[in-house]
């Protein structure tokens with residue numbers, strides 16, 4: 571039986587609703603992802619979703635800004651030449667349709683969508699030759715860590731995640747988007763001279779040589795960039811600038827790890843989560859953290875995230891529960907989602923923070939924590955090469 575799945579890109583809720591309704595009438599059809607904007611880095615999100623839903627088609631609403639949307643389609647088609655793309659607008663003037671076809675669009679549908687035309691287009695999507703998947707995207711992956719509360723260990727997990735990747739010779743970077751906390755650099759004993767402000771100022775001429783020239787490198791090999799000390803500069807790095815920066819990064823590096831702090835509604839952090847392969851929602855077993863996690867998940871789902879983009883990680887996880895902390899079952903029931911991983915409490919964490927080095931840099935001292943954390947990275951990245959190395963070295 572064939573399965574039909576579709577990615578929808580439109581800033582217009584009415585359009586997305588119309589597509590959802592039309593899909594309901596088709597057997598075995600599902601929406602694989604929705605993007606609430608047709609942004610310049612649409613291709614990054616599409617590639618990530620195609621890994622989860624190979625063979626999906628993409629429908630792009632041109633209405634809000636046809637020129638920008640056609641550019642976005644062009645980049646998507648460059649990144650995924652076999653993807654079946656449908657463009658849609660209220661008008662179908664010749665210039666627009668020709669520009670769409672040149673960008674690689676397969677179909678054009680006039681709005682409001684007509685049921686039969688939509689069904690016919692879906693039929694052509696179904697019959698279109700499917701991508702012989704196996705070719706993983708060449709773009710780097712972004713992983714965002716988001717804390718459901720302050721102090722749950724978001725920075726610790728992000729810092730050590732980037733460290734393990736670098737130890738595995740993955741070209742990686744760590745971006746601290748927690749403007750208030752700003753302590754990723756502190757945990758690494760780094761004192762970056764240049765910050766996200768310099769990134770923002772140089773975005774239009776950004777290239778790898780320039781970036782490598784001013785960015786700080788951890789001794790393990792990954793780059794670190796974060797906010798400036800001055801809190802009042804926060805508004806000067808916008809979500810738009812972040813998107814542009816992220817587009818540059820995924821083309822040049824294999825992995826980018828983000829400390830998103832706890833402000834899920836900060837537009838920059840939200841933009842980071844949107845372009846991430848996975849967002850790790852870091853919680854502990856205390857009820858306030860669980861309650862917030864529930865609010866975060868609800869918010870992210872409303873912003874168009876799938877449940878499998880959000881991965882709950884319980885830090886300082888213990889099976890020894892009491893009346894004040896939630897069990898694994900309680901957490902999973904409350905969040906209506908499986909917990910992705912539990913990281914145990916360990917005195918090695920504080921010891922390593924005091925030394926201003928990641929705990930994964932001192933494997934003997936971190937012991938079990940080190941082993942469990944590396945297994946978490948394996949599961950998170952789908953990497954088995956690292957797992958093998960860990961087992962032989964242990």
Ligand SMILES: Nc1ncnc2c1ncn2[C@@H]1O[C@H](COP(=O)(O)OP(=O)(O)OP(=O)(O)O)[C@@H](O)[C@H]1O
Nearest residue numbers: 720721722723724725726751886914915916919920
């Ligand atoms: N698995 C763990 N075992 C023991 N202590 C831990 C663990 N994870 C984090 N900690 C401790 O919890 C404290 C907070 O960690 P961290 O700064 O990483 O959290 P955060 O969520 O980023 O906090 P903030 O809200 O300040 O940004 C640190 O003192 C750290 O040593």
Ligand SMILES: [Mg+2]
Nearest residue numbers: 724725748751
């Ligand atoms: Mg932090």
